[in-house]
Amino acid sequence: MFNSNEIGLDWKGSLETLSTIPRSKSSILDETGSLKDSSGKERCKMILEETVADNTLGKLVWVKRFIRDSSVDLLVKKPVSQKHAKQEAVIQWLVNKSLSENGLGEHCPKVIDIFSFSGSTWFSMEPIYSAPLLDTYLRSLPTWSKKSKENGHVLINIIAQIALSCIVLERTIGFNHRDLKPDNILVKLDSFKARNLKWRGEYDIHIAPSHTAILVDYGFSCLGPGKIPWIQSGDGILPPFDACPKVGRDIFMILVFLLWQKSVRDSLIDEHLDFLKMSLRLTTDRLAQMMNMNKNPSDWIYILITERGFQCPALDPLVWLKSCATTFPEIVIFR
Secondary structure (H helix, E strand, O other), X not given: OEEHHHHOEOOEEOHHHHHXXXXXXXXXXXXXXXXXXXXXXXXXXXXXXXXXXXXXXXXXXXXXXXXXXXXXXXXXXXXOOHHXXXXXXXXXXXXXXXXXXXXXXXXXXXXXXXXXXXXXXXXXXXOOOOOOEHHHHHHOOOOOOOOOHHHHHHHHHHHHHHHHHHHHHHHHHOEXXXXXXXXXXXXXXXXXXXXXXXXXXXXXXXXXXXXXXXXXXXXXXXXXXXXOOOEEOOOOOXXXXXXXXXXXXXXXXXHHHHHHOHHHHHHOOHHHHHHHHHHOOOOHXXXXXXXXXXXXXXXXXXXXXXXXXXXXXXXXXHHHHHHHHHHOOOOEEEO
16 A cells, blocks of 8 residues: 555555546645645645756756754655646656665655646755756767777666666556656766665576666556556657556667667667667667667657557666676676
8 A cells, every 4th residue: 555645645455546636636736835635734845946957858847845943955846747747746756765675776766745736736856966868978989989898788787776766666667667768767977886685585686886867758658457557648749548557669779779870889889789779679780770770769669659559578678787797707696
């Protein structure tokens, strides 16, 4: 059972009852900066400060959150899709909760509050400092744009961290991100560490030390039992009855977006490029055909991944990490 009162939403229930989230009452932020829950009890004071972004993805604003004599800086988001704003916030809350319970919480920003302000739904989250987008991070590598073994090790390690998170999330809350592209992955420069997952006595996965990959923007995400989702965001773009999760969908997306980029292909030695191609089950001719298309994957991949029969068993995150451990034991160890 889950209790979202901790984030200011009047809801208690199970994964199977997440469909009732849209009808739940959230906290309200008034013009004086007082944030009160649905019963009228004050949660905190909140002052909106500088706008970070205001575009087609939503609005991000720095806020200062006060409780008694202490304060913290947070980011608040107003999703463009107000119809699914609560759903997006709750999905991110559950993703962080599930990852945290398995020692991987830093891979998703923690949600603090869900609230209504000026007629719109917003949610606050812990900020992430020193964390460029994945593409920006890769371009900063000294050997990037030149074929180098180090480039492949760095990139595969980042993907392995994502796969490790997906193992936990698919098995605990039935999660698919459904928009896993480089723009939605940050790399935290001040967090360099190894990762370990001991999964319920079944297996132990170790990933070599690296900067930390963080998944952001849950505006297309879903949770489900492998059939119709319990809860999802992405209304008006993704079909409402898209099964969730689908086998291998998230890893498929990130690999396609990465391999489509010439800078990525130019920076990987054959050993690493061939491994990623084989992961997608692409022959050299088929890869060339896909990469020579004029259309960015953003123009076609969402139709493909929501087709009824879509699945990629070889890209199930556990299966992919096993193959990674076999090929690159210096990056992933699977016991």
